[in-house]
Amino acid sequence: MENERYIVLLKDQAKSSIKKVEKELEVSITSSEFLSKDNRSYEVIDEDNGVLFKNLGVMVVENLDEDQLKNAVKNDSNPIMYFEKERDFFPADEMKIIAELRKKSAELSDKINELENFINNKPIPPKNLIELEWGLKAIGIERTSFTGKGVDICILDTGLEMTHPDFSAKVVEGKSFIQGEDWNSDPNGHGTHCAGIAAGNLRSDTGKRYGIAKDCNLKVAKVLSNQGKGTTSSVIDAIDWAITKKFRILSLSLAAPVGINEKPSVLFETVGNRALENNCLIIAAAGNDSNRPSLPKPVSAPANSPSIMAVAAIDGQMKIARFSNAGINPLEGGNIDVCAPGVDIFSSYSKNIKNKNYYAPLSGTSMATPHVSGLAALLMEQFPGKTAKEIWKLIETQAKPIEGLKYRDIGSGLIQMI
Numbered sequence: 277m278e279n280e281r282y283i284v285l286l287k288d289q290a291k292s293s294i295k296k297v298e299k300e301l302e303v304s305i306t307s308s309e310f311l312s313k314d315n316r317s318y319e320v321i322d323e324d325n326g327v328l329f330k331n332l333g334v335m336v337v338e339n340l341d342e343d344q345l346k347n348a349v350k351n352d353s354n355p356i357m358y359f360e361k362e363r364d365f366f367p368a369d370e371m372k373i374i375a376e377l378r379k380k381s382a383e384l385s386d387k388i389n390e391l392e393n394f395i396n397n398k399p400i401p402p403k404n405l406i407e408l409e410w411g412l413k414a415i416g417i418e419r420t421s422f423t424g425k426g427v428d429i430c431i432l433d434t435g436l437e438m439t440h441p442d443f444s445a446k447v448v449e450g451k452s453f454i455q456g457e458d459w460n461s462d463p464n465g466h467g468t469h470c471a472g473i474a475a476g477n478l479r480s481d482t483g484k485r486y487g488i489a490k491d492c493n494l495k496v497a498k499v500l501s502n503q504g505k506g507t508t509s510s511v512i513d514a515i516d517w518a519i520t521k522k523f524r525i526l527s528l529s530l531a532a533p534v535g536i537n538e539k540p541s542v543l544f545e546t547v548g549n550r551a552l553e554n555n556c557l558i559i560a561a562a563g564n565d566s567n568r569p570s571l572p573k574p575v576s577a578p579a580n581s582p583s584i585m586a587v588a589a590i591d592g593q594m595k596i597a598r599f600s601n602a603g604i605n606p607l608e609g610g611n612i613d614v615c616a617p618g619v620d621i622f623s624s625y626s627k628n629i630k631n632k633n634y635y636a637p638l639s640g641t642s643m644a645t646p647h648v649s650g651l652a653a654l655l656m657e658q659f660p661g662k663t664a665k666e667i668w669k670l671i672e673t674q675a676k677p678i679e680g681l682k683y684r685d686i687g688s689g690l691i692q693m694i
Contacts, residue, residue: 588686
């Protein structure tokens with residue numbers, strides 16, 4: 277049985293407060309400032325040792341007494357103000373639905389096979405129709421000459437396949453937060469696909485453009501394993517690292533489902549706000565749990581936190597994607613902020629058993645998210661004096677409402693280049 281982890285939010289990080297927590301919880305706390313490539317957080321955390329992510333005031337501890345944590349929260353004099361059990365996160369792409377359904381219900385096997393066959397056998401448009409990817413046209417990329425130069429975009433995902441011809445010559449900074457797996461290899465392919473949308477340029481096979489911010493400073497944080505699974509602590513660890521590095525844009529194409537009327541995590545709301553205070557914009561996928569039109573589901577975590585930009589997906593017919601989650605928990609938080617192209621999106625991909633090419637079409641709010649991240653980089657280059665909060669506001673202000681679609685589904689509308 278795996279040890280259970282808790283993510284703990286502190287009121288302050290004074291030495292006396294840390295010592296009090298260490299004494300009460302009988303655990304030794306290491307600050308993230310002492311972490312390095314030879315001393316990773318996942319190597320430190322065990323039953324006797326925890327890690328404090330100094331930029332966030334967030335602590336990760338293992339196998340504690342939950343009642344003790346509850347009592348600490350109730351005690352005003354205790355530095356602990358909130359805690360939650362660690363979540364699992366997964367890529368927010370369409371194929372993940374199939375994998376989860378297979379595990380949960382054998383009764384749905386016929387429907388699952390039908391859906392899988394539909395996705396895998398969708399006709400690929402002939403090359404002459406791929407010349408300008410529909411997503412780039414939809415957001416008006418041809419209206420700008422900006423390329424994201426000088427702006428840091430960090431992709432928090434399954435890594436980046438650095439042998440890919442579109443990235444092999446690039447200088448890319450990265451770090452892995454998954455034990456035993458490197459950031460610069462991506463057998464999964466999901467992270468490479470998202471990186472291509474945000475920071476790619478021209479396809480090596482057709483010479484046509486598919487990426488948005490080709491001259492940005494691409495950064496990679498591997499927070500999802502090669503099997504496409506990550507946890508709260510790996511995501512938090514990466515965000516803390518990114519803030520230390522002063523990265524401007526964090527792109528999270530990952531999600532954990534939430535229930536109807538479930539409130540956003542205090543943890544991620546705090547993290548999102550602290551990122552904004554550090555001039556860093558977190559953009560996250562709204563999630564793919566819906567089965568429209570009959571069954572829209574609420575925005576997933578962490579995108580349901582008001583301090584994190586939530587991105588929905590639309591298709592090439594300007595319709596809401598059938599899987600895209602909706603702002604149906606308005607009283608509890610969890611609205612959609614904007615939407616972006618997220619169906620049949622061609623981008624870079626890892627060569628593997630399933631895919632023999634360096635490119636593939638994928639669908640999901642995972643694909644919509646890096647569209648927004650790439651656009652944000654162009655705007656940060658265009659308006660270097662604007663803060664992360666101001667860039668967020670500009671993205672929403674410039675977004676275009678889509679006739680017939682609801683605010684709950686697309687927020688302010690389809691992102692647009694100025």
